[in-house]
Amino acid sequence: MSDIPDAESLLPGLAAELKARVTPATAMVGLYTGGAWLAERLHAMLGLAEPLGLMDIAFYRDDYAKQGLKHDPKRTRIPFDVGGRDLLLVDDVLYTGRTVRAAMNELFDYGRPRSIALAVLADRGGRQLPICAQHCGAQLQVPEGLRLRLKRAADGRLSLELERAA
Amino acid sequence: MQRSSVRNPQLNANGELQHLLSIEGLPREVLLQILDTAEPFADVTEREVKKVPLLRGKSVFNLFFENSTRTRTTFEIAAKRLSADVINLNVSVSSTSKGESLLDTVANLSAMQADVFVVRHASSGAPYLVARHVKPHEHVINAGDGRHAHPTQGLLDLYTIRHYKKDFTRLTVAIVGDVLHSRVARSLIHGLTTLGVPEVRVIGPQTLLPAGVEALGVRVFHQMRAGLADADVVVMLRLQSERMNGPLLPSAQEYFKHYGLNAEKLALARRDAIVMHPGPMNRGVEIDSSVADGPHSVILPQVTFGIAVRMAVMSIVAGN
Numbered sequence: 352m353s354d355i356p357d358a359e360s361l362l363p364g365l366a367a368e369l370k371a372r373v374t375p376a377t378a379m380v381g382l383y384t385g386g387a388w389l390a391e392r393l394h395a396m397l398g399l400a401e402p403l404g405l406m407d408i409a410f411y412r413d414d415y416a417k418q419g420l421k422h423d424p425k426r427t428r429i430p431f432d433v434g435g436r437d438l439l440l441v442d443d444v445l446y447t448g449r450t451v452r453a454a455m456n457e458l459f460d461y462g463r464p465r466s467i468a469l470a471v472l473a474d475r476g477g478r479q480l481p482i483c484a485q486h487c488g489a490q491l492q493v494p495e496g497l498r499l500r501l502k503r504a505a506d507g508r509l510s511l512e513l514e515r516a517a
Numbered sequence: 518m519q520r521s522s523v524r525n526p527q528l529n530a531n532g533e534l535q536h537l538l539s540i541e542g543l544p545r546e547v548l549l550q551i552l553d554t555a556e557p558f559a560d561v562t563e564r565e566v567k568k569v570p571l572l573r574g575k576s577v578f579n580l581f582f583e584n585s586t587r588t589r590t591t592f593e594i595a596a597k598r599l600s601a602d603v604i605n606l607n608v609s610v611s612s613t614s615k616g617e618s619l620l621d622t623v624a625n626l627s628a629m630q631a632d633v634f635v636v637r638h639a640s641s642g643a644p645y646l647v648a649r650h651v652k653p654h655e656h657v658i659n660a661g662d663g664r665h666a667h668p669t670q671g672l673l674d675l676y677t678i679r680h681y682k683k684d685f686t687r688l689t690v691a692i693v694g695d696v697l698h699s700r701v702a703r704s705l706i707h708g709l710t711t712l713g714v715p716e717v718r719v720i721g722p723q724t725l726l727p728a729g730v731e732a733l734g735v736r737v738f739h740q741m742r743a744g745l746a747d748a749d750v751v752v753m754l755r756l757q758s759e760r761m762n763g764p765l766l767p768s769a770q771e772y773f774k775h776y777g778l779n780a781e782k783l784a785l786a787r788r789d790a791i792v793m794h795p796g797p798m799n800r801g802v803e804i805d806s807s808v809a810d811g812p813h814s815v816i817l818p819q820v821t822f823g824i825a826v827r828m829a830v831m832s833i834v835a836g837n
Contacts, residue, residue, distance in 0.1 A: 407557065410569035410832075419533070419836030420571070422550060426557045460566035 353491035358501065358509040361472055361488035366396040368486050369439060369470055373397060376437045376465060380404035382454055383425045385443030385501030388509060389472055393441060404429040411453035433462030443501035444511075445471040448482035473511060475499050526648055533837040536648045536657040537830050539666040541707040548711060551829050552676050558832075559825035561598060571832050572601035575632040579605045580622070580647075581660070582638040587796060588660050588670075591820070592635045595827035601633070623647050631655055633835055641665035656834040664700055669830060670795050671704030673823040675712065677815055678750055680822065681791050685709070689716040691744050691786070692735075694754035694776060694803050695725045697765075701795045702754055703733075710734045720744035721776060724765040741775070741782050748786040751813075753778055753794045756803050769802045779805040783813060791815045 378401040381390025387405050394403040409424035440454060451469060458464060470486040475493040493499050498516045503509055525542055529535040534547055561569055577596040579589050589605060596603045608622060623634065633656045636644040641663030648657040661667040682688055690709055696702045696719050709717045710733070719730055720738040731737055738744030745751065761769040783792065792804075792813045800806050809816060 410557070410561070410571050415571055415832075415836055420554065420832050423553050424557045426560050428560075456570070460564060460568070462565055 355511050356489045358511045365488045374437050378431050378436045379439045381441045383407040386441050388503045389443050390441035402430045408453040411457045429461050433464050436464045438464045438467045440469050443472050444499050445474045445484050446477050448478045448480035451482050534833050537668050538644050538659045540668045540671045540704045545711050554829035555825040558828040568598050570600050572599040575601045577601045577603050577633040578626050578631045579635045582608045591823050595824050635660050637661045666704050667700040668704050670701045671708045673826040674705050675708045676822045676826050677819050685712040685714050688714050688749045690750040691718040691748040692752045693720045697725045697727050699754050706733050718744050745785040751792045753804050778808050780807050
């Protein structure tokens with residue numbers, strides 16, 4: 352198993368990478384909860400003109416039949432027209448790829464973007480779908496049964512932490 | 518505290534909502550879960566594609582043993598926005614008129630692979646009977662049973678109140694009119710007290726208030742003037758036409774004079790009070806047009822919120 356990197360020190364590199372692909376049509380969407388925290392930081396670092404979009408994919412999950420509806424879904428807010436955009440989709444950790452699939456389905460119900468690129472803080476492997484991140488802060492190996500997730504401290508500092516999967 | 522050995526028929530073994538039959542007996546957490554879930558569903562109705570894929574491949578049967586175009590339509594829209602297949606059965610004019618029993622009707626529909634039954638019936642308790650006999654993967658939602666309950670209407674009223682007033686725990690809510698025959702009032706009173714509203718009032722003539730209504734935790738008023746004083750929320754109930762000239766009331770004109778809401782009476786409530794009505798309204802009987810169409814009225818937003826609340830209820834029960 353890999354060491355868990357420091358989230359804060361991954362941010363400048365990831366932001367620099369993203370900066371290079373910003374176009375006048377670029378807008379950012381963060382996925383609740385960890386992805387939204389990360390996107391808030393990256394959005395500010397890039398100084399994007401369009402306000403940040405935030406998305407909860409609860410209504411698009413593929414495990415609803417097994418798990419039911421998640422408690423307390425957040426409101427998805429896309430404060431710009433998705434049609435013709437170059438979207439930067441931001442999540443904290445890329446694992447099976449199922450969240451990203453659900454997010455892309457939801458985005459297309461808002462319009463037809465010109466492109467979508469995925470940016471994540473950490474890619475832990477274990478993909479179950481043909482999805483990859485165009486921009487990734489760190490790649491690491493995390494065994495199944497453990498959950499890697501982003502935490503945000505009271506002062507706003509982000510950190511990656513391991514916990515047992517529920 | 519000793520736990521009741523009789524399980525709430527609406528909840529599964531994990532305490533999750535399996536059927537929605539009545540607001541009475543639902544824990545606060547479940548009510549809040551429904552209201553919280555309805556918020557993002559309200560956003561869905563403002564998008565380019567007003568649909569989410571949650572109930573794709575599931576069948577929702579609208580079983581209306583009693584006519585109600587509006588309630589049936591809002592359930593139908595809610596189910597379609599969840600991508601379910603919707604089958605409307607106006608049972609009052611089909612099988613039952615040929616003598617089929619309620620449970621036989623349900624058993625037949627179940628054989629057609631139903632997932633959710635939305636049941637409206639003139640007899641109190643009919644949805645409970647259905648819920649007791651459906652298969653474990655089937656879910657029942659009460660769309661109004663007799664004088665007993667109309668839980669989705671009560672929930673959309675709660676959603677509307679929270680939307681405009683934010684905090685339940687400082688409110689005075691006045692419910693005006695025919696509480697005796699109103700399943701809407703009953704459902705709403707249970708919801709308001711469960712969510713901690715400190716003052717729930719009912720206002721109406723003695724003949725239209727149920728005996729012992731105080732036991733539900735409400736204050737009783739027979740005069741609008743006293744009952745509306747400083748109210749944050751005024752809920753007007755529909756006066757059904759068969760009551761207007763019946764033994765309980767002298768006439769519709771007389772009723773409007775005493776219990777109809779006009780601008781002058783509304784001025785007794787708080788300046789930022791909201792006025793609600795479950796519809797359909799009788800203008801000039803329980804509510805004056807200047808109020809129904811006025812700045813305090815949230816009657817049309819109630820209808821819009823009703824779709825989001827029904828989406829929330831269906832997607833919660835169908836997932837449990």
